[in-house]
Amino acid sequence: MEWIQQLVNGISLGSIYALIALGYTMVYGIIKLINFAHGDVFMLGAFIGFFAIARWDMHFIPALLMAMILCAVIGVIIERVAYKRLRNATRIAALITAIGVSLLIEYTVIFFRGAAPEAYPTIFENPSFNVFGVQIDTRSIFILTVSIVLMMLLQFIVHRTKIGKAMRAVSHDADAARLMGINVDNTISATFAIGSALAGAAGVIFGIYYTRIDPLMGVLPGLKAFVAAVLGGIGIIPGAMAGGLVLGVVETVVSALGFSLWRDAAAFVILILILILRPAGIFGKNAREKV
């Protein structure tokens, strides 16, 4: 029975990774940039949610929406200010810039409020409930629900709406998309907006689940979400979802087996294995890089 609990925990942790990984994978899909500042947008989302709930007494859903909207705006600003002018630069220049943006965000937050952690307010009265003798954490179910709703919404946007189709077209062939009359710059900004909104949502639910947030909290989940994106096949949306879930479950299983000190290492062992055994990821086709 304990295994079921662990599995539920793993899946909910995994769905947080998945939400962050989606932003990585979407941005990579469209401009081939690993946006290392993405984990910090996740951190900003957590703080926005914290202030909204703890200081301004907002309910959970409005706080979540606020974090998502502000993170979307922040994501677009990052793209327009830092990445847009590097569109034709070498990939390594863009990558280093992304690392720079990441450090800038982290230490700007520390500069203004210090590095001390913050305790997230609890929003559930009953921490857990009982299903056929299995203790299920309420927050796990809740995280899972929010993630599933957001992922369904994303699938809808990407496959059914005009902007989603434009995103897929640009990621496949930007010049051909231009010939359709698609505004490539706006489409790239929209991708950053959506990816960052998902990271913001992940930040809020992370805060609710782990209750402790701090300005450097984005580093490790950011890296792990990157592993999840690579695991699923970077650039592939369902891959990021699957990769996140697998990673979450593996980490929880490693902890449950008594190796909790090895939990973080598990993600990176997975990264090394996937890069050796199947570099294109679970869902990736072994396509040669276009020249």
Add this chain to the structure above:
Amino acid sequence: MLKVNDIDVYYGNIQALKGLSLEVNEGEIVTLIGANGAGKSTLLKTLSGLLKPKRGSIEYLGSAIDGKAAQSIVKAGISHVPEGRRVFANMTVEENLELGAYLRKDREGIKKDMEHVYELFPRLFERHKQLSGTLSGGEQQMLAMGRALMAKPKLILMDEPSMGLAPLMVKNIFNIIEMVNKEGVTVLLVEQNANMALSVAHRAYVLETGKIVLSGSAKELQESDEVKAAYLGGL
């Protein structure tokens, strides 16, 4: 309708077009023939806004379009069928056609034009739910043309529609080019297959290393010795 006036276009430091001028009148099929690397695709990319001329002007329906963004050129009624088809392989045939109508808002009109494209290319209708990456080369060419038509263009730019296709398919594609033209769409056709291109075109230009070296009615060029020698495979 379209007036290209003395344009210079560069790829980095390499000059691809040197003082090129040409004209396309409403209702015509004009073809531009020339060897690999003569600058044919460069010209089309410049017309559709993917490249910007360093010098000279491009006038379309009385207003300057050189240096304008690709989307405003599409909006003005110029569609470009790019070399190598460039269909969105990760999307279905129908989604590709929808993207062709990206800037249009008239749902009824879009629906009607999609039906019309399916009439022109029944093969596309048979495969409308299929991923376009799984189509044959000829079918992809049809899709690229259909997608361009979905923008409801007044002028359509076609870059080597015959490339890599079986002779029968080439014939089919050229028939459709003539059909589209009869429906009132002006065509600027870039081809290496000079024989085929001259047989459907009204007028033609010959491009060599970025310059127009010869122009005239398609018939004149078909009979010109220079063209015969260089492009139509001898006498």
